[in-house]
Amino acid sequence: MSQNSEEKRQVKTLERERLDLGRLVKVGEAGLRIVGDSVRRTDDVLKATGKLKYAADYPQEGFLHGKILRSPYPHALIRSIDVSKARELPGVVCALTGGDVPGRNGFGAILPDQPVICQDKVRYIGDGVALVAAESERIAQKALELIRVEYEELPAVFDPRDALAEGAPKIHETGNQISLDKLRKGDVEAGFAQADVILERTYQVPFLEHAYMEPDCCWAIPQPDGTMMVEGPMQAPFAVRRNVAPVLGVPINMVRARQIHMGGGFGGKEDSPIDLCCRAAVLAKHTGRPVRISLEREEVTLQTCKRHPMIMELKVGVTKDGKLTAFKSTVYDEQGAYASLGPKIPPAGGSHVHAMVMSPGPYEIENCWVDAYLCYTNHPYGGAMRGFGAPQVHIAHEQMMDELAAELGMDPVDIRRKNAFKLGSKTATSQVLDQSVGLRETLDACEERFGWSQRSDSAGWVDAAKTKRRGVGVAMGWYRTSIGTGGDACGANVHVHEDGSVILYSGITEMGQGAFTVLPQICAEALGVELEDVRLVKPDTDLVPESGPTVGSRSTTLMGNAIILACRQVRESLDQKAAEMLGVEPERLVFCGRKVFDRDNPDGKALEFRQVAAAAMASGMRLIGQGWWAPPKASLDPETGQGSPYFVYTYSTHMAEVEVDVQTGEVTVTDYVAAFDVGKAINPKALEGQIEGGVAMGLGYALMEKVVLENGMPQNMSLQNYLIPTMLDMPDLKPLVLEQTNQHGPYGAKGIGEMPNIPATPAVINAVANACGGRVRSLPANPEAVFWAIRELGGPPQD
């Protein structure tokens, strides 16, 4: 209930680590008023009253409706294509094939390897071979049926290991292997020689659907001046613009991308709007009219990106007292048909390299060796999804930690404590963690809150009839803030007006995570005004400075810093003016709650913020600030995978209790504690929301979610058979928030959007194994898989 819910959540500030890294904002600056407060999220009333407009709610008068004819084959040559009948259908305005794309016939978040309209071959079921625009969706749909395509089927590849084999059918001209990335630290064979126990295990995870509740919908509107405006729910308007321009064959400044409020994204709406906006823009260019493409739920599954599946072969050595000595892993990361966000953007961007860097886990290990293959197959393609390659590798190393502990007869918590990162630890890439490492603290906090030792002692049969067994599981995790690319940076503009009101221009998008609340909070705090004084201009590439994508848990940190820098520029004018007006040195001024006063004389004369702003403006001073912030330079050696790829990490420990029905294999998660080191909780309530949602998604990954593919065809395209957790599946969740300040973050904050999703899956899987003895190494641990895992053991443990 609400009272005990306040109680069950705790925010605790840990002792500050003192390392001088030229931090941007003084940690613990006196009197933070707005940052750290769970202020109401700005759009929530509109959402709760049904007034907030999503893409599907925008008027459609005057729009043409675009539809995509998709390939029924996973791999085939296009012999011929005839759209003439479709063109003749009344109400059809145009029907286009590959030759009709005005510019580059390719798009992609990193490499433009996906055709806007396939011309010579198709690479997955869902590839677009023709586009139609018509006066209604129904007519457009009819027109698709009139298009004749002759295909010549090619042998298809559905397993990354097959794709790498010699003589495998070639999916792209460049070959099936996109990259082999390597990580080499120490001497892994010497490490194994020191080990008392060595285990080899293979773990496997499937394609996952984002299952955002709002199906995709984007449109393109040609403007009178020749600009193409594209709009839709999108996480990365700048990436959309960067793709639409070359596809139309126009310079970047002739495309304008605007974000419409998103009904969930989770990484998926980084890719799909690029796809839809490019296609809508091509149709709009041909017809000279606004064109809208809206996908049905099934089309979302067929066409858009998913979470990458991986096969992970691990070999890990440990001494008998639990110290890890060597970690070796071969990762087959299945990209599917198109590159999307998989490939490397040097030095350490892209999901694949990220997965490799994270794969040995948040542990000190002297000797590490990873070979990570990224390759094409004829499946749908993998893109970004909450954790960007990290959830997959955590599922492997966190299960391995438990398997090693069991082999040693050690407690899973103890083996983790023995090896977990602390301040000064060296990662697998030999990065020295020089700040904000609260991992062990999260383990301690979680252990205490969960009551690990009592609970693990009482694992076993729940009922006298011996139908259900109870077990507990733990998992740890780490996740980067920032994206590790050379160009990772963020800009913000802040305009202060003579009446004290403020406009904030930011290109960070809102998908429900709370950016449109948290960013104005930071702006208000930095200027010393109230939250209601700040109006945020929604992402629009014509208005806001380049901000990069809203991904990688980077928004609060990078954009937060850019906002603070922009506010400082304005503050220079305000400080100077207020100093004159009060007759004190600018250093002694405090801006807080719309007042400006002398720090040393707080009860003396105070000026109104708007007075100072008006006076500054009347003297021709600059009240426009532009902030630009880039994280410390990322590095990663392309041969050895050594370097400092991401400047700071968030840490977390999760503990889960489950009950397993040993006859049916059904799993119920009965209790859950998750602890995080987030640097600084800017808005604790919004943060908890991220935790609860992330854990739910991780639980779905563990127990039920999988895109079932047969010969490249998704078999569960609707929410009827692609199951996600419902309210009945969620346990009572207790989030613990610890603050181990990050000196680079605004007010000490680190990213949080993705972290909660990551350890949740292995924590649940480990609890299942603890309960019933059976371990499911190929996810999901649905009732069938758990049932067989128990059978494989010859039945559940009898004690």
Next chain:
Amino acid sequence: MKIPIEFVVNGEPQALFVKPNHTLLDVLRDDLGLLGAKKGCGEGKCGTCTVIMDGKPVNSCLILAPRADGSDIITVEGLADGEPHPMQKAFVEQGAVQCGFCTPGMIMTACALLDEKSDPSEEEIRLALSGNLCRCTGYAKIVEAVQVCAQRIQQDKGA
């Protein structure tokens, strides 16, 4: 061919001609411009299209428009009476809203539950709302919002 129907929506009588293959959701959104109910799946699996029909929460995407003839419908737009309904307030205060796409449907189901049972247990809330999917929140704050709202309504009655 169009079929005439008469029904009451948010207290207002409506007489319309509808296509027999259109759903109640289509009619609400396209003919009446009530955009609060959302279409997350169109096949009765997500609950984003939930409205209250004759006192019961229904997936409006599953109801063929002619079947709405003679019914009394409440949508999320019909809850607020000058100011937001206590359930809407509770959702906002408890932080039960993230992307918001599931919110209108969730709120309608929750209101129908409290109309039927003013003091539901946590299990009853979870069961009643289990047909409404949310991918963002993990549901914790939604359950709390319903509990807070129920409590407040009780208190107001007592006062």
